[in-house]
Amino acid sequence: MRITRFLLGRLGALLGLLLMLSLLLFVLQEISGADPVDATMQRASEEAKAAKRAELGLDDPAIARYVRYVGDLVQLDFGTSFRTKHAxxxxxxxxxxxxxxxxxxxxxxxxxxxxxxxxxxxxxxxxxxxxxxxxxxxxxxxxxxxxxxxxxxxxxxxxxxxxxxxxxxxxxxxxxxxxxxxxxxxxxxxxxxxxxxxxxxxxxxxxxxxxxxxxxxxxxxxxxxxxxxxxxxxxxxxxxxxxxxxxxxxxxxxxxxxxxxxxxxxxxxxxxxxxxxxxxxxxxxxxxxxxxxxxxxxxxxxxxxxxxxxxxxxxxxxxxxxxxxxxxxxxx
The missing domain is CATH 1.10.3720.10 (MetI-like)
Structure with missing residues (x-):
C-alpha cells in the first residue's frame, strides 16, 4: 500500500511539473508577443489577419487559450515553425x-x-x-x-x-x-x-x-x-x-x-x-x-x-x- 501511494505521489508530481512547465511556456509566449498570424500571413490584409486570429481563437480570454494550449501539448502539437514553415x-x-x-x-x-x-x-x-x-x-x-x-x-x-x-x-x-x-x-x-x-x-x-x-x-x-x-x-x-x-x-x-x-x-x-x-x-x-x-x-x-x-x-x-x-x- 505504501509503495502504491509512493508511485501515485511521484506520478502526480510528474503531471504537476509538466503543467507548471506548460504554464511557464504559455506565459513566455504571451510576453514575447509572438503572433503566428503575422508570421505566416505577412502579405495578407489586416481584415484577413483578423479573421484568421478569430478562427484560431487568439482573441479568446487567456484561460481559454491556455486550456487549448495544454490540449495541443498533450497531442504534441507545438504549432508551426515561423522559420521552416513545418510543424x-x-x-x-x-x-x-x-x-x-x-x-x-x-x-x-x-x-x-x-x-x-x-x-x-x-x-x-x-x-x-x-x-x-x-x-x-x-x-x-x-x-x-x-x-x-x-x-x-x-x-x-x-x-x-x-x-x-x-x-x-x-x-x-x-x-x-x-x-x-x-x-x-x-x-x-x-x-x-x-x-x-x-x-x-x-x-x-x-x-x-x-x-x-x-x-x-x-x-x-x-x-x-x-x-x-x-x-x-x-x-x-x-x-x-x-x-x-x-x-x-x-x-x-x-x-x-x-x-x-x-x-x-x-x-x-x-x-x-x-x-x-x-x-x-x-x-x-x-x-x-x-x-x-x-x-x-x-x-x-x-x-x-x-x-x-x-x-x-x-x-x-x-x-x-x-x-x-x-x-x-x-x-x-
Missing part, C-alpha cells in the same frame, strides 16, 4: 534522433570511465593516479571548453578524429528514422557505423568527463565499503583472487548508488548537449534551437524546451520510482 513536432522528430544517439554514446562512455576510475583506484593499478588526475582536471572545465580543446588537439593537431558535423558526407544521410548509427549497425554497414561514431567520440567524451568523475567517486566509495563486508572476507578465504572477488561479488552489490546518479546525469545531458552540438556543428536539436533563437521562432523554441524539459522530468521521476521500488525505505 514543429516534425522538425523535432527530424533532429532529435541524432541528439539521442549522442547522449546514449556519452552515457556509455560515462559508465566506462567511471568504472575504470573506481576499479583502478581500489586495485591501485599502475598509472591509475595519472588517469584520475586527467579526469579530475577535465571535470573542472566547462563542457564547451573541453569540446574546443578536443577540436584543437585531436582534429587540428593530430588529425585523429573529424572536427564537425555528423557524417563525412552530409548528402549521404541514410533513409529511415534518423538514428544513423543504429541504421548502420542494423544494416551491417561498418564503414558508415565508424563514420558516425567517429563524429560522436569527441562531443560525447566532452559530455562524459564531468559525470564520470562524480559517478566514479560514488562507485569507488561503495566498492570500498563493500570490500569490508563479511561475505567478501569469506570469498577471499575461499582462495578467490581480488579480481574475482571484485567481479563476482563486489560490483553488483555496489552499483545501486552509481546507477541512480547515472539516471540523473543522463537527464541533465540533454541540456548540455545543446551547447556541445553547436561547438561541433552537429545537426541535432542544438543547431535547430540555435537557428530558431536567431530567427525569434518562438513555437520552435518552446517546442524544443518542452520536449527537453519533459525528458528531464520523466527520467528523474523514473529514477526516483526505481529507487523507491528497490529500497522500500525510500517510499515514504
Amino acid at each position: 514543429v513536432v516534425t522538425d523535432i522528430a527530424t533532429y532529435l534522433p541524432q541528439t539521442v544517439e549522442l547522449v546514449v554514446v556519452a552515457i556509455l562512455l560515462t559508465l566506462a570511465l567511471a568504472l575504470l576510475f573506481s576499479v583502478s583506484s581500489v586495485l591501485r593499478w599502475p598509472g591509475s593516479s595519472v588517469f584520475r588526475t586527467v579526469l579530475f582536471v577535465g571535470s573542472t572545465a566547462p563542457t564547451f571548453v573541453l569540446g574546443i580543446f578536443g577540436l584543437l588537439l585531436f582534429y587540428q593537431e593530430l588529425h585523429w578524429l573529424p572536427g564537425a558535423g555528423s557524417l563525412s558526407d552530409p548528402d549521404a544521410v541514410p533513409d529511415g528514422t534518423g538514428f544513423m548509427f543504429t541504421h548502420a549497425v542494423t544494416h551491417l554497414d561498418p564503414g558508415l557505423a565508424w563514420d558516425v561514431l567517429s563524429h560522436m567520440l569527441m562531443p560525447a567524451t566532452a559530455l562524459a568527463i564531468g559525470p564520470a568523475l562524480a559517478i566514479g567517486r560514488v562507485l569507488r566509495s561503495s566498492i570500498e565499503t563493500t570490500l569490508d563486508s563479511d561475505f567478501v572476507r569469506t570469498a577471499r578465504a575461499k582462495g578467490l583472487t581480488e579480481w574475482d572477488v571484485l567481479l563476482r561479488h563486489v560490483l553488483r552489490n555496489s552499483a545501486n548508488g552509481a546507477l541512480s546518479m547515472t539516471g540523473l546525469y543522463m537527464a541533465s545531458m540533454f541540456a548540455g548537449v545543446l551547447v556541445i552540438e553547436s561547438v561541433f556543428s552537429r545537426t541535432g536539436l542544438g543547431s535547430y534551437l540555435g537557428q530558431s533563437l536567431g530567427a525569434s521562432d518562438f513555437p520552435a523554441v518552446a517546442g524544443v524546451t518542452f520536449v527537453l524539459a519533459a525528458i528531464y522530468i520523466v527520467i528523474n521521476t523514473v529514477v526516483d520510482i526505481l529507487q523507491g521500488v528497490a529500497d522500500p525505505r525510500i517510499a515514504v
Whole structure:
C-alpha cells in the first residue's frame, strides 16, 4: 500500500511539473508577443489577419487559450515553425534522433570511465593516479571548453578524429528514422557505423568527463565499503583472487548508488548537449534551437524546451520510482 501511494505521489508530481512547465511556456509566449498570424500571413490584409486570429481563437480570454494550449501539448502539437514553415513536432522528430544517439554514446562512455576510475583506484593499478588526475582536471572545465580543446588537439593537431558535423558526407544521410548509427549497425554497414561514431567520440567524451568523475567517486566509495563486508572476507578465504572477488561479488552489490546518479546525469545531458552540438556543428536539436533563437521562432523554441524539459522530468521521476521500488525505505 505504501509503495502504491509512493508511485501515485511521484506520478502526480510528474503531471504537476509538466503543467507548471506548460504554464511557464504559455506565459513566455504571451510576453514575447509572438503572433503566428503575422508570421505566416505577412502579405495578407489586416481584415484577413483578423479573421484568421478569430478562427484560431487568439482573441479568446487567456484561460481559454491556455486550456487549448495544454490540449495541443498533450497531442504534441507545438504549432508551426515561423522559420521552416513545418510543424514543429516534425522538425523535432527530424533532429532529435541524432541528439539521442549522442547522449546514449556519452552515457556509455560515462559508465566506462567511471568504472575504470573506481576499479583502478581500489586495485591501485599502475598509472591509475595519472588517469584520475586527467579526469579530475577535465571535470573542472566547462563542457564547451573541453569540446574546443578536443577540436584543437585531436582534429587540428593530430588529425585523429573529424572536427564537425555528423557524417563525412552530409548528402549521404541514410533513409529511415534518423538514428544513423543504429541504421548502420542494423544494416551491417561498418564503414558508415565508424563514420558516425567517429563524429560522436569527441562531443560525447566532452559530455562524459564531468559525470564520470562524480559517478566514479560514488562507485569507488561503495566498492570500498563493500570490500569490508563479511561475505567478501569469506570469498577471499575461499582462495578467490581480488579480481574475482571484485567481479563476482563486489560490483553488483555496489552499483545501486552509481546507477541512480547515472539516471540523473543522463537527464541533465540533454541540456548540455545543446551547447556541445553547436561547438561541433552537429545537426541535432542544438543547431535547430540555435537557428530558431536567431530567427525569434518562438513555437520552435518552446517546442524544443518542452520536449527537453519533459525528458528531464520523466527520467528523474523514473529514477526516483526505481529507487523507491528497490529500497522500500525510500517510499515514504
